[in-house]
Amino acid sequence: MLKRTSAIQSFLKCSSNLTPQYTAEKYALKRGDYGALTQDDQNHLISLVNGKGIVGEKELEGYNVDWMRIVRGKSELLLKPETTQQVSSILKFCHSKNIAVVPQGGNTGLVGGSVPVFDEVILNTSLMNKVEKIDPVSGVVVAQAGCILDQLNSELAEHKLMMPLDLGAKGSCQLGGNISTNAGGLRLLRYGSLRGNVLGMEAVLADGTIVDCMQTLRKDNTGYDIKQHFIGSEGTLGIITKASVLCAALPSSVNLAFLSVNAFADVRRLFSRARDDLGEILSAFEFIDNSCLVCLEENLKLTPPVDQSPFAVVIETHGSNSTHDFEKLEAFLESVMNDGTVIDGCVAEDSQKATNWWQLRERMAESLMHDGYVYKYDVSVPLDKFYELVTVMRERLGEKVLRCVGYGHVGDSNLHINITTPAYSKEVDQLIEPFIFEWVSQVNGSISAEHGIGFKKTQFLHLSKSAEAIAQMRLLKNAMDPKNILNPYKVLPLL
């Protein structure tokens, strides 16, 4: 581990606030052959949104830089449409002038996909924040793409419903962004992916055509499922303006257990046991390793409810009958304690405790940022090799890094492996990539489980998708956005 003197510590405090290098310079990129935004163009676009826009690179720093502070664009114009029609007019105009556009929601993406690389116009959905309809019987919500996840949950709670996904960014992330990245999160284990929960959608194509695939009923097998193109394609095939989502019933019984475990083999065993014994009430199964607990304590002064151990597991249950659920949970916990799978643990008796203990998992990303620069990886690895990647990387990087931590949705075979240094180091970057992706590819894992490709992983796409599959992607992109004005430099590798 790098030694942390007080000089480094104060540098650390500053470096996470340092403005990152321009992406284009850092990666020596060439701007695509797009039209330049003239003053007239700018004025016209702003008039299309009734003045609701921001002009000037200086004013746009918060929108030109991502949450992780690893990429930075040079956009001079941000537009905030309020209606689908406005989105359509904007795209129609930009298409005619060959002006590139970046769709942006809450700007919480972790792969540099939500900010420009050069001077693309930012189309920000924040003002498209109306919840149009909630049907309490079918559990379907129709909402505009700019609705923030947390706010959706507040409104849905009035009808005893909740969104089927949950992630740490819920206070800022928006529905359109979630869908366009097929966001996963803490409860995918129980409620499935957005690909199954999005029932209908309205999206706008690169040339301004509004594609209406709105539907609020569960079953609709009529022709090709066009909306699936827009789910997970990260804004490169169209901009989602509205969606209908199948919500889950708000559980009246929520339980949280925080467990200490000695070895990763025990985490695996615990997961099998949880699936068997807790069955249908299991709603989340997350793990954090010891280095995460150390990071949380050092950077955020957060401590776990039990003594530190090599691994900690957070298990959550959702159900409709607290007596039934608690009985099941208790029986399960008793048996895994008695057979030694678990060495200690706690059960949250009230919501406040549950919220506090969840922070130990949900604020991991934030706590790592305090170290300075985070090299963040989100991979799918088969469970039998899951933690091996962390030990391999630790050995490979040794003293060159501050931390190498592993945590994540072990229930979905999704590992978040993060490495930190006080400031960006090309040497460390090159030691990590492409090694980490090649390692994952060799075990037939995915180089990006849920964060997407964005800007950061385009050149590694081939490690998780065959050449033919990528060729199909290009076919689709060329058909839907032949001018490549929608979120260029993202997802598909530059040719």
Place this chain on the structure above:
Amino acid sequence: MVRVAVGVKRVIDYAVKIRVKPDGSGVVKDSVKHSMNPFCEIAVEEAVRLKEKKIAKEIVAFTIGPKQCSETLRTALAMGCDRGVHVNVPQLDALTPLQISKMSAKIAETEAADLLIMGKLAIDGDYGQTAAMTAAILDWPQATNLYSLQHNGDNATVEREIDGGLETNEIKTPAVLSVDLRINQPRYATLPNIMKAKKKKVKALKPADLGVDVAPTLTVVKIAEPPTREAGEIVEDVDALIGKLKDAGRI
């Protein structure tokens, strides 16, 4: 060493958004998360600390309410109480603090408690009466809203939170004590203790066993949500502000 009795109440969880029933007869409780009243948790913690300091020899946790209250009792046992008493009352809402106090007093007597510790209030009723009334029924001294407790086996020195600050008292046992928020930080019940708690004895009682009549003496006429906060108004200048305040009869 003293024997301590601790009262614990099962209430709607602190974080739940309370909803009033459409007919105004009460709040929605079905399928709503319940947990131990936070002040009762603090009371249990204080009792367990007395045991750890070897001032208390035994802690009896008791609760009054429907069968689901056994969960609350189990939490108290998992935190370190030795045994429990559950007085089964299907409709807890219908009881008044006076009836609860009578039952608590009886339990303190039958369990031969030297100290009766409770939370200063329950977050649902918000009455804050039970500890004081129980003391009066028992004819025991009382110290309420405790910020700190030092007990030497015969009497206690306590600090109470009052409006002006802290008041220090000395109190002889047996006594009734009620705890306030800042006296301690309750421990988490860890798994090994939760397992042990399952083997601890719980006595099941009915109000009749305690000689208390639970026929309702209070009728709730109506429950309504507080009026929604209205939007504010922005005024042009100070004169306009003064004018508006005068119109509203505020100045």
